[in-house]
Amino acid sequence: MDKTDIKDHKQIGQELELFFTDDIAPGSPFWLPKGMIIFKELEKYIRELTEKAGYLETSTPIMVKNELFKQSGHWEKFGEHNMYNLPIYDEEETNEMGGSPVGTLPNYTLKPMNCPESTILYSFRPRSYRELPLRLAEIGRLHRREKSGEVNGLLRVRQITMDDAHIFATDEQIFDEIYAILDMMMKFYDKFGFKYEFRLATRPEQFAGTVENWNKAEKDLEKALKDKKLKYSLKPQDGAFYGPKIDVHIKDSLGREWQLSTVQLDFHMPEAFKLEYIDKNGQAKRPVMIHRAIFGSFERFIAILTEQYQGGFPAWLAPVQIALLPITDNHNKFAEKVNKELRETGIRSEIDTRSERLQAKIRDAALQKVPFMGIIGDKELETSTVSVRLRDGEDLGSLKVSALVNKLQENIDKKI
Numbered sequence: 001m002d003k004t005d006i007k008d009h010k011q012i013g014q015e016l017e018l019f020f021t022d023d024i025a026p027g028s029p030f031w032l033p034k035g036m037i038i039f040k041e042l043e044k045y046i047r048e049l050t051e052k053a054g055y056l057e058t059s060t061p062i063m064v065k066n067e068l069f070k071q072s073g074h075w076e077k078f079g080e081h082n083m084y085n086l087p088i089y090d091e092e093e094t095n096e097m098g099g100s101p102v103g104t105l106p107n108y109t110l111k112p113m114n115c116p117e118s119t120i121l122y123s124f125r126p127r128s129y130r131e132l133p134l135r136l137a138e139i140g141r142l143h144r145r146e147k148s149g150e151v152n153g154l155l156r157v158r159q160i161t162m163d164d165a166h167i168f169a170t171d172e173q174i175f176d177e178i179y180a181i182l183d184m185m186m187k188f189y190d191k192f193g194f195k196y197e198f199r200l201a202t203r204p205e206q207f208a209g210t211v212e213n214w215n216k217a218e219k220d221l222e223k224a225l226k227d228k229k230l231k232y233s234l235k236p237q238d239g240a241f242y243g244p245k246i247d248v249h250i251k252d253s254l255g256r257e258w259q260l261s262t263v264q265l266d267f268h269m270p271e272a273f274k275l276e277y278i279d280k281n282g283q284a285k286r287p288v289m290i291h292r293a294i295f296g297s298f299e300r301f302i303a304i305l306t307e308q309y310q311g312g313f314p315a316w317l318a319p320v321q322i323a324l325l326p327i328t329d330n331h332n333k334f335a336e337k338v339n340k341e342l343r344e345t346g347i348r349s350e351i352d353t354r355s356e357r358l359q360a361k362i363r364d365a366a367l368q369k370v371p372f373m374g375i376i377g378d379k380e381l382e383t384s385t386v387s388v389r390l391r392d393g394e395d396l397g398s399l400k401v402s403a404l405v406n407k408l409q410e411n412i413d414k415k416i
């Protein structure tokens with residue numbers, strides 16, 4: 001594709017009616033019904049992957065007292081100015097007008113990350129070594145105070161949906177967990193045809209925990225990368241203060257590079273929140289915490305996909321999977337029957353019953369980037385078939401409805 005033909009996700013989002021942003025909520029996208037289908041399919045996919053890998057899904061509050069972030073260290077390290085802080089008081093604390101007491105400071109925050117709250121889930125009750133590794137997933141909605149000049153479509157947003165997870169594990173379990181996460185990441189990238197590269201960031205000058213723990217953890221991360229035969233580069237001293245990490249950079253089909261997934265070890269937060277488990281001998285021990293995200297952010301990931309596919313999503317993600325195009329009004333009734341049958345099998349089928357010429361209907365379905373088109377005329381009516389053609393022009397010939405369902409289902413299941 002000529003670079004000048006490439007549209008950005010904001011333009012495609014408008015044209016295909018997927019999403020948009022409005023000045024009424026800068027940096028927070030509005031999802032239209034078709035965009036929401038893509039969002040939900042990705043959610044479904046990530047849930048499938050995480051459930052198979054033994055994660056448990058959770059949900060934590062969006063609005064939380066900011067003392068949590070003071071305890072976690074985010075208040076200082078991430079910066080309170082990067083969060084949305086609100087003065088919210090219980091009724092008895094408010095003044096007679098129902099407003100905040102005079103001279104009070106914001107005491108609540110819209111969470112900018114899920115991590116500290118996942119420790120509250122962990123500490124809900126005493127934990128035993130038998131429960132570890134405990135893998136808690138959350139598709140959480142976060143808010144980050146991006147400057148208004150810096151928000152950009154879905155790429156840089158103030159309201160972020162993250163496919164987050166936190167794993168609480170013993171030191172001995174780190175390697176297996178990292179190995180499994182890398183495995184999940186690769187499965188995921190291969191599905192989208194991304195080329196990927198891993199970067200291992202090691203201990204910085206300022207760090208939490210002991211050198212011994214860091215050395216062992218860095219070795220575990222590196223061994224997992226080597227065992228998976230992954231190409232990686234080292235970023236010495238570039239780890240977060242709380243633990244070493246692996247960042248993943250991908251290249252999309254347009255050759256652009258993005259940082260997507262991340263997996264980070266954390267020696268600090270278990271300490272800050274005094275997390276414990278009871279080991280085999282009845283002794284209280286501190287678990288290690290692993291943060292990981294595959295998409296990073298749904299918003300950014302959908303922006304990348306929208307641009308990579310230029311709106312021509314594969315059938316499993318396509319908001320409309322097949323457009324049925326009756327040639328004349330006489331064919332509408334049969335087309336409606338086919339449409340109903342397809343929809344009953346769960347296929348997202350739509351029918352174009354406008355009194356337009358077939359060429360116009362085909363053109364419009366192509367503009368909407370619908371992956372399958374089903375043309376219905378006299379011949380199809382007589383033989384109870386549909387003439388199927390693909391978005392790229394390939395002609396699959398006449399298919400019975402059952403064969404069409406199989407063909408569509410095969411593409412959807414394989415996610416191609």
Ligand SMILES: [Zn+2]
Pocket residue numbers: 113114115165166291292
């Ligand atoms: Zn985290």
